[in-house]
Amino acid sequence: MPRALWQVGSDSLRVMVRAPLAALSLIGIPSLIAVASETATRPYDANCTFIQGFSFPQSVPISNGHLSATKTVAACCGACEAEKQCQTWTLHPSNGCWLHGRPTTTPPDAVSCGDGDSCVTGGSSRFPLPPTPPPPPPPVPPPPPPPPPVISALAKPTRAHLRFHEDNVGAIAHFGMQTFVSPADRKCPNVWPASNFNPVDLDTDNWVAAAAAWGAKYFVLVADHFSGFNLWPTAQHNYSVAGSPWRNGTGDIVADFIASCKKYNIRPAVYYSVHENWYKGVCSFNLSNTTAQRAYEDMAIAQLSELAEKYGPDLAELWFDAGVRQGTDFVNRVNQWAKTTLPTTATCHSCQNLPDVSAVSWMGNENTVMPYPVWNANDGDCSHNGLGSHGYGIPDGTRWCPAHCDAVLRRHFWFWNNENYNETTNLNTVPDLLSMHLTSVGRGCNMILDMSPTPTGLLEKIDSATYAAFGTGLQSLYTESIVGNVTGVAGVNTISWEAGSGGSVDRGALELREDLTTGQAVLNYSVEYCSTAPCSGAFAPLALLNGPCQTIGNRRIQFWHNTTVASLRITVSTLQLQSGPAPPNLRSLAVFDWSSASLNPLLEKILTVQ
Secondary structure (H helix, E strand, O other): OOEEEEEEEOOOOEEEEEEEHHHHHHHOOOOOOOEEOOOOOOOEOOOOOEEOOOOOOOEEEEEEEEEOOOOOHHHHHHHHHHOOOOOEEEEEOOOEEEEEEEEOOOOOOOOOOOOOOOEEEEEOOOOOOOOOOOOOOOOOOOOOOOOOOEEOOOOOOOHHHHHHHHHOEEEEEOOOHHHHOOHHHOOOOOOOOHHHOOOOOOOHHHHHHHHHHOOOOEEEEEEEOOOOOEOOOOOOOOOEHHHOOHHHHOOOHHHHHHHHHHHOOOEEEEEEOOOOEHHHOEOOOOOOOHHHHHHHHHHHHHHHHHHHHHHHHHOOEEEOOOOOOOOHHHHHHHHHHHHHHOOOOOEEEOOOOOOOOOEEEEOOOOOOOOOOOEOOEEOOOOOOOOOOOOOEOOOOOOEEOOEEEEEOOEOOEOOOOOOOOOOHHHEOOHHHHHHHHHOOHHHOOEEEEEEOOOOOOOOOHHHHHHHHHHHHHHHHHHOOOOOEEEEOOEOOOEEEEEEHHHOOEOOEEEEEEEOOOOOOOEEEEEEEEEOOOOOOOOOEEOOOOOOOOOOOOOOEEEEEOOOOEOEEEEEEEEOEEOOEEOOOEEEEEEEEEOOOHHHOOOOOOHHHOO
16 A cells, blocks of 8 residues: 655644555545555645655744645645645644644644644745765675585494484483472472382383384483482492382393393493482582592592493493583593493594494484574584584584484473373374474484483383374385486486386485595585486486585485476585595485375475475
8 A cells, every 4th residue: 555654743742653645535535545656746746746765854834834724735725735835744634734834943833733733844946955865885795605625534323323324213211200299290309209200001012112213223211310319229329229119129220121122132221311410419410529529520430330330231322311511531531431441433423522422412302493504513622512603513623423313202201290191282293293203313413312201110001102194104105216217316416316117206305415434525516406317307406405515424304296207316515525536425316206295294204395
């Protein structure tokens, strides 16, 4: 709707505001007012046509300039044109027209426009115009992105890292003393008696079977969380399952868990906290008393040794929540312990300051959205961890430091609780989980999904059903790739794919993987398509709907919609080494057909991912 400048105000001051012209009809102004071009030079032309965007200075009235019988804009404007002293005019809805002389800083005193009135103000051809402002300068273009660094050598993963990438998806179970107390009481230095802990129906098969149902390859058990209560019968104190009524103090949840993992062919891992230990009064890594601190650190080393000796040969990972941030002496002790004790296939989570371990880092959020682009290379302390940035890692990093993407089934609970855990609105649906998988695994990050057993020691039935349905959804989307002819994968910059049997895909996903054995090399890539196979015309850029084509890493999954694709051509650019471009080393290319309408419910959230 066109908008005009009109004036509402008191006798001493009027404020110019914008209002729709339609509003002028409410005060008796005829509809002959029309908005003229912004390029016109005066507030009103000879026909009293309004010119948008002009403001008027205050002015003084002309003697005998109140024309009470003049009630229209045209008449008031014409009267001002006829009166040589008139430069501006004001029309009151009921009191008529006032004519004003030269602009002045003196407020007009003869125009009765109260706060509740709506007056219209205009100018004659004698109205002095301000100088035309110069046009704004053209926008300054953004600086070009810096060139990629020239790198002496690519960072390389360890054996443990390669296994971590291969596993790709995992589970973590939060179960302990916090499960048996209210959320409000879960804080340092609160300590609850071991007698609170009694999961009478506990069955770790129930947990691990649920993890296997959605395809988890490794499973982290929180064996010691902030409360300091241990899920194994530690020799260091009695605040553990040994001091509880569960199985008359003879139970060992860690041992049960390891056995369940072997049964379902899932790699076991353990979480141990040196961040907080409320039983020992540790609220943030350190105690104020140096003697007590040394005793706490000795206990931690002894408990780590227990876990390694009793359960360690098959451990996939040791997880230190929030890291090891005590003094240098303890950090060195933990590093030496891990170097000499952990299996060579085990990674160490949040171990950035431990130089002799296969470190894995957190990626900066608990929303399962991996910052992109993703470089598994990092600084020596893995400090480029995605926090406050638009990416993870750095291409010229010297240390391999891949990431975990945390995911919860219930928003946002790690432990079960008796207050609001079971509210249905907290439950991530299968479409939610599939979208989270795409923004983590689909960007090269390991997705690790939480489980929260109840005080009975079993999962909620709806939780188990959701994990299973999530697994079914993953199988529906990613299990069977389209049979096609792939040419030029390893060692070349251009890779081609053609659908077999003359097929095509209108909605689908492309999965690219790098062989990371010798490091991560792909800097960016382009994807082009053709609607026939073999391509009988020209390739054109394919609009992939979820993000740019930059890093590939362990896995990059992107999708398209409403485009018939029968052939693909991928061209990669690699990092520049001092010896020349790094050799491209793609591991695989796969195409998945998502065209079936039966997949629409599963793709509900995925198709909104940017």
